[in-house]
Amino acid sequence: MPYYTQLGRIPHKRHTQFARPDGALYTEEVIGAEGFSGIQSIAYHIHPPTLVDKVLEPEPYAIEYADKDFLRHRHFVGENVEPGGDWLSGRRYIMGNPDVDLALCAPTEAMSENEFFKNATHDELVFVHDGEGRLESVLGTVEFRQGDYVHIPRTLTHRWVFEGNVQPRLLIIEAPTEFKPPKRYRNDVGQLLENSPYCERDFRPPTELNTLDQEGEFIVRIKKHGKLHPFVYRYHPFDVVGWDGYMYPYAISIHDFEPITGRIHQPPPVHQMFEANNFVVCSFCPRLFDYHPDSIPAPYNHSNIDSDEVLYYAEGDFMSRKGVGRGSFTLHPGGIPHGPHPGTTEASIGKKETHELAVMVDTFRPLNLTKDALAIEDEDYIYSWQPEKHGHPMPDAAPIPPHAGDGAVTNASPADAAR
Ligand SMILES: [Fe+2]
Structure with a gap:
């Protein structure tokens, strides 16, 4: 995102002591792109985000192409994609190349409360054609409704929760690079210009941190190398008490x-x-x-x-x-x-x-x-x-x-x- 945001409690200076009420330290995590040269956020966890109790067998999740090197106009009837699965298993990939993958999803099932997803390699931009609810993430909750684009930077653990009676329909755009406002819309420091068709006020970053200090078995499916790698963490991944930076999920209508x-x-x-x-x-x-x-x-x-x-x-x-x-x-x-x-x-x-x-x-x-x-x-x-x-x-x-x-x-x- 082109502007700085913060949520919850953070220490005055980065990489310094930040004590929990019991005297132990919160655990700092720098979540950044392009080495240490791209955008980043710094999050403060109650428990170390590295504490894994089990790594389960990877599940295949590769996109296989059935038609390449064609030269003709094509038309696909998206509403013929049968609803089914949850917001991850229900994705039907339609087309793609090394730069972008496009999928449709009409989920009918909810994922269990202790299951989460992390796309380790691709940013996701999800157009909510139908449906409403909230995206819950390690950096807070973003509410969404019909007509929203919901952007989830790669490597952020999250889950979708749908509400209401409308059958959700999603267009999912995945890219191994960052989605940004076009450069021509921004000034030298990244602020959106007067001639941009939208401005900072239109973006809706997380407004609420629902910090959960829970011990148990929390499964995060991590997508990488055409597989979902299920990691079982000891603590709930949404144990962040505060964060700041430029990398966070948001919605824009x-x-x-x-x-x-x-x-x-x-x-x-x-x-x-x-x-x-x-x-x-x-x-x-x-x-x-x-x-x-x-x-x-x-x-x-x-x-x-x-x-x-x-x-x-x-x-x-x-x-x-x-x-x-x-x-x-x-x-x-x-x-x-x-x-x-x-x-x-x-x-x-x-x-x-x-x-x-x-x-x-x-x-x-x-x-x-x-x-x-x-x-x-x-x-x-x-x-x-x-x-x-x-x-x-x-x-x-x-x-x-x-x-x-x-x-x-x-x-x-x-x-x-x-x-
Ligand atoms: Fe055209």
């Missing part, structure tokens, strides 16, 4: 992203939310459309020369677009153009606003697909630009609607137009 609009169609970088190594995350949010009198709100055809483009459709009016529904993924790989479906360019003219909500992940290296992806694929998607599939006899034969200034109204979604 997609609804707090302030869209940047213009007279003519704005390119996807205006929607950027985060950057990480070799990919970006963008948020497409409800907004007013372009206001040049001759503007075309629908995006133009474009060739991704250097990236694969993934769009996850969360909410909006894209139901009108054949085959794309809530929770759908489209993947438009670099090397071939994509763009509006027949008729959607003309239909967008004169529209004033969109209610779409979507998450985009652009990767700078090709993505690979898993067996779970192929199981929910709409295989005809590559042919969906054929005009006869949309009731048009010829490309570009649709009539142009009235001038934008002539009073046409609302509600087309550029997501309709296969961004």
Whole structure:
């Protein structure tokens, strides 16, 4: 995170004596990235975080790809992922590459109270499509609700607790590098600039430390090398009485992203939310459309020369677009153009606003697909630009609607137009 935070009790100076009420010392843990050169936090435990009573047999957890080196547009019906499992066992990995993995999860079970997870290698950015509850972590609790991105830095022990009656649906983005606000949004000291579409007030770090001093058997599944390594710790991992630093979990709502609009169609970088190594995350949010009198709100055809483009459709009016529904993924790989479906360019003219909500992940290296992806694929998607599939006899034969200034109204979604 780009700013300093502290919670609970910490000594005035780092690496100095900090005594428990019984006179023994609290145990200091520096949790840091990139050796000692990246961001870090310093936490104070009641008990040593190194006290392991048992290491159990690793459980396989590797992502296996079933389709690589393809060149065609793909569409996956995310809502066809059957709910099941808990928030870890229920993850269905859909696509990935060495820089990022994307999974869907619709958990139906809770994990037991003495089980936890730690991703030793990947930061996790979880888009909460449906559901609410709280993320409990070694550094405190973050409450989340529908539309939140929940960010968990790698190596932080945590657990998800869902509340309410809504079936949770999560889009999980995992990266072996840090998720950050784009550099162009920040000044030299990291503060978010006036032209950033969000600011520090939109981030929700932990606000509560529920410190637990409990002895027992606490299982932390640690993900590394394509396996889950179950470690049995003697003390509850949430025994921290205070911490400070830059590395901590947080939530930020997609609804707090302030869209940047213009007279003519704005390119996807205006929607950027985060950057990480070799990919970006963008948020497409409800907004007013372009206001040049001759503007075309629908995006133009474009060739991704250097990236694969993934769009996850969360909410909006894209139901009108054949085959794309809530929770759908489209993947438009670099090397071939994509763009509006027949008729959607003309239909967008004169529209004033969109209610779409979507998450985009652009990767700078090709993505690979898993067996779970192929199981929910709409295989005809590559042919969906054929005009006869949309009731048009010829490309570009649709009539142009009235001038934008002539009073046409609302509600087309550029997501309709296969961004
Ligand atoms: Fe695109």
